[in-house]
Amino acid sequence: MSDEFDAVVERVRERVEPDAAERERLERVADDLRERARAAIADLPVDAEVIQVGSTARDTWLAGDRDIDLFVSFPPEIDREDLESYGLDVGHAVLPEGHEEYAEHPYVKGTRDGFEVDLVPCYAVEDATEIQSAVDRTPFHTEYLAERIDAALASEVRVAKQFLTGIGVYGSDLRTRGFSGYLTELLVHEYGGFRAFAEAAANWHPPVEFDPEDHGRETFDDPLVVIDPTDPERNVAAVCSAEAVARLQHYARDLLDSPREELFYPAEPEPLGADGVREAFERRGTTPVALRFDAPDVVDDQLYPQLDRSLGGVTSELDRRGFDVLRAAAWADETVVLLAELEVAERPAVERHEGPPVHVRDHAAGFYEAYADDDPEADGTYGPFLDGERYVVERPREFETAVEFLESDAVFDVALGAHVESAMESGYAVLAGEDVSALAGEFGVEFARYLDPRP
Amino acid sequence: MSDEFDAVVERVRERVEPDAAERERLERVADDLRERARAAIADLPVDAEVIQVGSTARDTWLAGDRDIDLFVSFPPEIDREDLESYGLDVGHAVLPEGHEEYAEHPYVKGTRDGFEVDLVPCYAVEDATEIQSAVDRTPFHTEYLAERIDAALASEVRVAKQFLTGIGVYGSDLRTRGFSGYLTELLVHEYGGFRAFAEAAANWHPPVEFDPEDHGRETFDDPLVVIDPTDPERNVAAVCSAEAVARLQHYARDLLDSPREELFYPAEPEPLGADGVREAFERRGTTPVALRFDAPDVVDDQLYPQLDRSLGGVTSELDRRGFDVLRAAAWADETVVLLAELEVAERPAVERHEGPPVHVRDHAAGFYEAYADDDPEADGTYGPFLDGERYVVERPREFETAVEFLESDAVFDVALGAHVESAMESGYAVLAGEDVSALAGEFGVEFARYLDPRP
Structure with missing residues (x-):
């Protein structure tokens, strides 16, 4: 088995190791970018250093990866506004067709000879503990590993x-x-x-x-x-x-x-079609419900935490209202889908509501009087009656189905992410039962994984 | 309002106060019974006293009540067997057509001139703290109250x-x-x-x-x-x-x-018919299920605690299996009915089953291997998959409906009273949904109270 393990690793190694041509091409492009950056720095009123970071700098990139990360390291004395404007100057000079993105501060991203290039400004601090922004740390990482990874x-x-x-x-x-x-x-x-x-x-x-x-x-x-x-x-x-x-x-x-x-190279599952989705939920005997809305226009690092938060908010509220979520998932592409698979499709017209112990006289009398004249047939209220030392009433439930809840404004009372909330405010669809299978067109692979979740 | 309260009480008082004729009749019958008892005691090898106890002895009985309780009080030295046999001797002599019942020990119960008579043996202990059986206390109660209730x-x-x-x-x-x-x-x-x-x-x-x-x-x-x-x-x-x-x-x-x-004199509600029962549960949107079996032949003081226990056992198990009992009731007449009103009629084919954290290597590997080869379509098992640090599997649920559970042997695994258990072993019916309304014939008043439980 030891041999087998090694044999597998060697086969993988061959696939991930860049060949001489790839290395040469990368080096040539990186050299050229560095040179252009230095030329652009020469036009600035301050000096700065160009540092290549990331896996291509450390010779640990995977064959076929095409990311070149160049940092422009400015003196820590200059203020943040200057850093950002000088950084963008250099970026645009190096990548005239690039565009600006924003992480810790704005930077320029573009392509060059088939490589994805990031050109990021940072501060040349003395020590990683003195960083002024998170990216200032990166050169220290590159330096630390360069000395240790042969x-x-x-x-x-x-x-x-x-x-x-x-x-x-x-x-x-x-x-x-x-x-x-x-x-x-x-x-x-x-x-x-x-x-x-x-x-x-x-x-x-x-x-x-x-x-x-x-x-x-x-x-x-x-x-x-x-x-x-x-x-x-x-x-x-x-x-x-x-x-x-x-x-x-x-x-x-x-x-x-x-x-x-x-x-190391898993095959993506076959996407599941609408029929397959419908049959699977039928076999499981659950009630799937889904919210669908246009994906908010934010970067993934903003989107996914908000999807997690929204899914958590919606499923807790479905649980609290008795629809018992068996499993749930959030998927995003052009649209976002929040899927919850329910164990309980419907709750009764009434719900139990416990009142105070009878001996708390004022409170108990107030509770009793609030319901005493309600009629079961006319008002859907039963009681108050005694259960042990307490008054209990059965009163009309707010939502008998999950769909009623999801279609109501109450769904906006749960903890949704800010961008998810505004995306939903622009409109969302609620799908339930068989209709959920219509999502298979966009999320067939996700359904396949969801419905056969073996790793 | 004070006047109104007093007026109501006075009207009630008139109804509950026995008139002279009733008092006289009671006294005559009680005297006669006491005399017969004394005559019977004279034939025994020990002496004993006849004591009238209870509300008719204390002049606190309600007009129309027809209970006369006579205790025969034996010396505390005689042993229990003798007490019981002498007690029955006196009982049968006084009430030749009476029958034996059993509480703390056997006693004779019968009727005399329209009165229900209990003839109970007890020990003439010095002090209520030295009682040899619970009934020995009763004469002390009568004596205590006689001195205080004018x-x-x-x-x-x-x-x-x-x-x-x-x-x-x-x-x-x-x-x-x-x-x-x-x-x-x-x-x-x-x-x-x-x-x-x-x-x-x-x-x-x-x-x-x-x-x-x-x-x-x-x-x-x-x-x-x-x-x-x-x-x-x-x-x-x-x-x-x-x-x-x-x-x-x-x-x-x-x-x-x-x-x-x-x-003081509430009217019994109109019994609810089968249609009314069916409509009420429909309006409530619940799923009623009931167990029906022949009432076990035991006294009420044995029956009702067992019904409570059985109902508690059945409803906890229904809750544990996800059928969420909204309310429940146990009724007894010729037959017994254990009624549970469910919020959830059906659960999915699968249920979530949490495995160990992945890092508990041996246990986790055992769990994973137990399910890894199961197929969702063929075995109805989904996973194992990861949820946080744990393995989780969705596997076939034992009972998808409450009826399946109630009809299975698993119902005998819950805490049932002994006599309820043996009564159910002789056969029981499970009714659900609309069929529950068939019980209205025997329990129409109980249904009326259940479905309009306002006091």
């Missing part, structure tokens, strides 16, 4: 990144909430190779803690804690979710038990 | 008893779990009259505690505690339920607010 280890990093990509946990974006490139490199360095990393991860008992420079001072409440070697106050794995860690553990064991290349 | 107070007691009867909480039997005659007399004596009792009860804050002889040593966890004047270790109100106390409080306030005779 060619052999870089090759192991590539295999690890491909594995994490294959199992869906590569990336520290807020949709994936997985392992960043920097984190992956630190872990592979820590364990000395991919296999040792996989074997260790298979046995992790979160919280798992590393402090490569042994300088951590804070405590963190995360399943995985890797103290940043360049900043003792930061957990590099802060964004990594418990589920991403569990997923790594699950697949590390799977790979060690039965090594195979598919884990 | 004719005026006896009349107040009668009104109080009629009020408690009217509102359904008179009696310490295990169906009513209300106020015994002795308890009622102690409370009326404590407050000095019916009205003061009602005014006080309207303001009670349970636990309410009395200790007329100021000799209590124990603490009791009951809503109403009245330390027995003849036994410091006993709470006379031990059997009185929180609901009986709340009911007294509710109706005491109602009577004080708008005094009226109907509270």
Whole structure:
């Protein structure tokens, strides 16, 4: 089995290792970009350094990846406005057809000879603990790893990144909430190779803690804690979710038990058609309901946390109202779908409402009088009657079905993300039961995964 | 309003006060019975005393009540077997057509000139704390009250008893779990009259505690505690339920607010027919289910606690299985009905089943392997999948409807009373939805109360 594992890894390694032509092309483009940036800096009233960062700078990119990240590092004395305007000047000079994006501050993004190029301004601080903005840290990371990741280890990093990509946990974006490139490199360095990393991860008992420079001072409440070697106050794995860690553990064991290349390059499931969706929910005996609306025009790192929040808000309220959500999912493409699969399609016309104990005289009398003259047939109110020491009344329920609730204004009372809320205010559709299958056109792959969720 | 209250009480008093003819007839029959008992005792090898106890002995019976309780009090030295056999000898001599019943020990019950007569043996202990059987206490109660309840107070007691009867909480039997005659007399004596009792009860804050002889040593966890004047270790109100106390409080306030005779003599509701039952449940949007079986042949004090226990067992299990019981009731006549009104008629084919956290490697791997090869379509199992740090699987649910559960052997796994269990083992029917309305023939009044439960 050891041989089999190694054989699989070697096959993956061949696929992820860039060949000489790719390396040469990358180097040529990067050199050219750096030179253009330096020329643009020469026109500025301040000096600045051009630093290549990221996986292409560290020789840990995956073959076919086409990201070049160039940072323009300005003296820490200049103020933020100047930094931003100089940064954009350099960016536009280097990438005349690029456009501006916004992360910590605005930067220019464009393409060059088939490469995706980011040109980001930062401050040249002395130490990573003195950063003025989050991006100032990146050059320190690149420098730290450059001294520690040799060619052999870089090759192991590539295999690890491909594995994490294959199992869906590569990336520290807020949709994936997985392992960043920097984190992956630190872990592979820590364990000395991919296999040792996989074997260790298979046995992790979160919280798992590393402090490569042994300088951590804070405590963190995360399943995985890797103290940043360049900043003792930061957990590099802060964004990594418990589920991403569990997923790594699950697949590390799977790979060690039965090594195979598919884990690194999984096939996307066949999209499920409308009939398949309808039949599956019928077989499960559940009631699917969905909210559909136009996707708000925000970046993924804003969108996905808001979808999580909205889905959580809607499902808690469905639970609270007795429609018992079995499982739920949020999907986004051109449109957003919040899907909740209900165990209970309908509640009675009445709901139990407990009043005060009879002995709390004023309160109890007030409760009793509020309902005493209601008639069961005319008002749909039953009671008040005694249950133990309390008055209880059965009164009309606000929403007998989940659809009634979702179609009402009450849905806006749950915790929705701001952009989700305004997107829904522009209009949303409620689908239920068989009609949900109409979503298969846009989300057939997502339905396939949802309805056969085996990893 | 004071006048109105008094006027109502006076009208009630006239109805509950036995007239001269009734008193005379009672006295004549009681004298005759006592004499016959003494004659029978003369034939025994031991001496014994005949004591009349209960409300007819204390002049607190309600007009038309026809109970005469005679105790035959034997020396405490004789053993239990002799007590029982001598007691039955006297009983049969006094009531040649009577039959034996069994409470603490066997006794003879019969009728005499239209009166229901109980002839019960007991031990003539020195003190109520030295009793050998519960009935030994009764003569002490009669003696205690005889010294304290004069004719005026006896009349107040009668009104109080009629009020408690009217509102359904008179009696310490295990169906009513209300106020015994002795308890009622102690409370009326404590407050000095019916009205003061009602005014006080309207303001009670349970636990309410009395200790007329100021000799209590124990603490009791009951809503109403009245330390027995003849036994410091006993709470006379031990059997009185929180609901009986709340009911007294509710109706005491109602009577004080708008005094009226109907509270003392409520009309039984019109029985609800099958159509009315069906329409009511339709209007409520619930799913009624019922178990029906032949009533076990046991006395009410055995039957009703078992019905409570069985109903509790069945409804907890229905709740646990997701059928959410809105309200339930147990009724007994020739047959027994356990009725549960469900909010949820049906659950999905699958249910969520949480596995261990992934990091608990052996346990997690065992869980994963148990389900990994199941197919959603063929096996109805979905997953295992990851939810946070755990494995979760959706697997086939045991019972999708309450009826399936109630018709299965699993219903015998819930806590049923012993006699209910054996009655059900001889056969039971499960009715659901519209079919429940067929029970209206036998339980029309109960349905009427259930479906319009306003007091």
